[in-house]
Amino acid sequence: MAIPVETFFLSPDGEGTLQARIQQMIAEGILSGRFNKGEKLPSSRKLAAHLGVSRITVTLAYTELQANDYLTSRDRSGFFVSDNAPEPPDFPLRQARQDGIDWSRALGRRYTGGATPEKPQNWAAFPYPFIYGQTDPKLFDHANWRHCALRALGQKDFRALTSDYYDQDDPKLVEFILRHTLPRRGILAEPDEILVTMGAQNALWLTAQVLLTQRRTAVIEDPCFHALRDILMQSRCHLTAVPVDSDGLPPEALPDRADVIFTTPSHQSPTNATMPLERRNALLAKARDMDALIVEDDYEFEMSFLRAPSPALKSLDQDGRVIYVGSFSKSIFPGLRLGYMVGPRPFIREARALRTSVLRHPPGHMQRTAAYFLSLGHYDALIRRTGQVYARRRSHMVEALTQHGLDIEGTGIFGGSSIWMRAPEGVDTAELDASLRQQGVLIEPGKPFFHRPDPPSNYYRLAYSSIPSERIRDGIAILARQLRQAASPGAT
Known part of the structure; x- marks a missing residue:
C-alpha cells in the first residue's frame, strides 16, 4: 500500500537542513506507527513537488534513511518502509499538548454523567451471556x-x-x-x-x-x-x-x-x-x-x-x-x-x-x-423462528429459576426476550455482576433503570436472547450459588 503524499508536511518551525528535516519527518512517521512496514513511500519527484523542495534533497534523505535501515529500495519500484525498521514504542513519544483551555467553563452543555450500564463488547466470549439486546448468529438469516x-x-x-x-x-x-x-x-x-x-x-x-x-x-x-x-x-x-x-x-x-x-x-x-x-x-x-x-x-x-x-x-x-x-x-x-x-x-x-x-x-x-x-417474507420467517426458540429458552430459564428459588419480578405475558429479577435485600447486583463475570456469567444490574434519589440496587435483568438453551441451567446454577454467597457473606 502506498502512503499518500498528502500525509507529509514540513513544520515551518523546524530546525536544520531541509534534508535533515525530511529524514526526521519520515523517521517520526515510522516510530509513531503511522507508516507501517512494507508500505511504499511517494516517489522522490512527487514528494519534492509536494514539499516545494528539490528532488535531489528528497533523494538524499531517502538514501540516508536506507542506510539507517528505516527504508529499503526495490529495483524500479521505489522506496518502502524496511522490514527491519525500528518498532514503534508501546508508550506515547510526546506528551499530549496542553492548550490551556478550561473545559469546565468552555462546555456549554454536558451529555455525560448518565447511568447507562456498561455492556462488554466481547459478550459472545462468555459461556453464559444473559445479556439483553444482542443478536444470536445461529438465529439470524x-x-x-x-x-x-x-x-x-x-x-x-x-x-x-x-x-x-x-x-x-x-x-x-x-x-x-x-x-x-x-x-x-x-x-x-x-x-x-x-x-x-x-x-x-x-x-x-x-x-x-x-x-x-x-x-x-x-x-x-x-x-x-x-x-x-x-x-x-x-x-x-x-x-x-x-x-x-x-x-x-x-x-x-x-x-x-x-x-x-x-x-x-x-x-x-x-x-x-x-x-x-x-x-x-x-x-x-x-x-x-x-x-x-x-x-x-x-x-x-x-x-x-x-x-x-x-x-x-x-x-x-x-x-x-x-x-x-x-x-x-x-x-x-x-x-x-x-x-x-x-x-x-x-x-x-x-x-x-x-x-x-x-x-x-x-x-x-x-x-x-x-x-x-x-x-x-424473510422478516416474518425470522420472527416465527426466533419466537419458537425464545419460547423454549424462556421455559428452560423459568424452570431453572424456580428450581433454585430465585425471585422473579416480571416475565411478560406475551413473550419478550428477558426476565426482570429481584435479589435479596442488601445485595448489590452491580457487585454481583462483577463477581459473576469472573465465572463466565453476564447479567444486567437494574439500578440504572430507576430514577429516584436512592434507587434500589437489588434488581437485575436476565435475557435469554443471546444464550443457547443447553447453557441456561448451568448459568443459572452459578448465579444462584453466587447470590447465596452475596446474601450471606459468611457462608461457605
Whole structure:
C-alpha cells in the first residue's frame, strides 16, 4: 500500500537542513506507527513537488534513511518502509499538548454523567451471556439478508443506493410499514405521518427535542429505559418519574399537570408488565384531561410468542395525541439502527426537519435492503423462528429459576426476550455482576433503570436472547450459588 503524499508536511518551525528535516519527518512517521512496514513511500519527484523542495534533497534523505535501515529500495519500484525498521514504542513519544483551555467553563452543555450500564463488547466470549439486546448468529438469516443487500446494490436500485433523499425516506420501506407493520398493531396512517429514524432511541430523542422545553414537564415510568431518562435530562425539561406496578404505568398516579407522557404499555421496560385495556383507556382519558401528549414505545411487540399482543395504545387514540415509536433493530439485529415513528402531520413535519439538519436520513442502502428483507417474507420467517426458540429458552430459564428459588419480578405475558429479577435485600447486583463475570456469567444490574434519589440496587435483568438453551441451567446454577454467597457473606 502506498502512503499518500498528502500525509507529509514540513513544520515551518523546524530546525536544520531541509534534508535533515525530511529524514526526521519520515523517521517520526515510522516510530509513531503511522507508516507501517512494507508500505511504499511517494516517489522522490512527487514528494519534492509536494514539499516545494528539490528532488535531489528528497533523494538524499531517502538514501540516508536506507542506510539507517528505516527504508529499503526495490529495483524500479521505489522506496518502502524496511522490514527491519525500528518498532514503534508501546508508550506515547510526546506528551499530549496542553492548550490551556478550561473545559469546565468552555462546555456549554454536558451529555455525560448518565447511568447507562456498561455492556462488554466481547459478550459472545462468555459461556453464559444473559445479556439483553444482542443478536444470536445461529438465529439470524444471513443468506437472505446477503441476498437482499446484493439486490439493493443492483443497477435497478442505483438511485436508492446513491441518492440524497434530503428529508425523505425509502418509499418501499415506508410502504411496508404502512401496509404490513402498522395494521398488525391496529394503526392506520398516511405516508406523511411516518418518519424513519436511526433506531427507536433516535426517535425518542427527536420527540424530546420537538416537544419539550425547559418550561414543560415530561413523565417517565420508574423504572424505565435508561437511555430515555438520559435524553430527557439532557433536554432540561421538568421530569417526573411515576412508579409502575404489575400492570405498568398507573394513570391515577400521574401528576396533575404534564405535557408529554412516555410509556411502554405493551411490554414495560424493563419489568415486562403489560398494561390492560381498561388502564390504557384510563391513561388516554387522563392525558385528554391534562391536554398531554403520549409517546408510546412499542419495542419488542414482534416477540409475542405466547399469545397475540394487545392493540397498540395508538390504535385506541381518538384525539391524535399518541406518537408511536417502533424499531426493527431489536427484531432483525441491533446494528441495523432502523426505527420509525408515527404521529400527526405537524409533529412529523418538525421532526423531519430536525432529522434533516442532523443526519439528513438513514442510509438509503440500509433502508432498501431492509425493505426487501421485510417485503419478501424473510422478516416474518425470522420472527416465527426466533419466537419458537425464545419460547423454549424462556421455559428452560423459568424452570431453572424456580428450581433454585430465585425471585422473579416480571416475565411478560406475551413473550419478550428477558426476565426482570429481584435479589435479596442488601445485595448489590452491580457487585454481583462483577463477581459473576469472573465465572463466565453476564447479567444486567437494574439500578440504572430507576430514577429516584436512592434507587434500589437489588434488581437485575436476565435475557435469554443471546444464550443457547443447553447453557441456561448451568448459568443459572452459578448465579444462584453466587447470590447465596452475596446474601450471606459468611457462608461457605
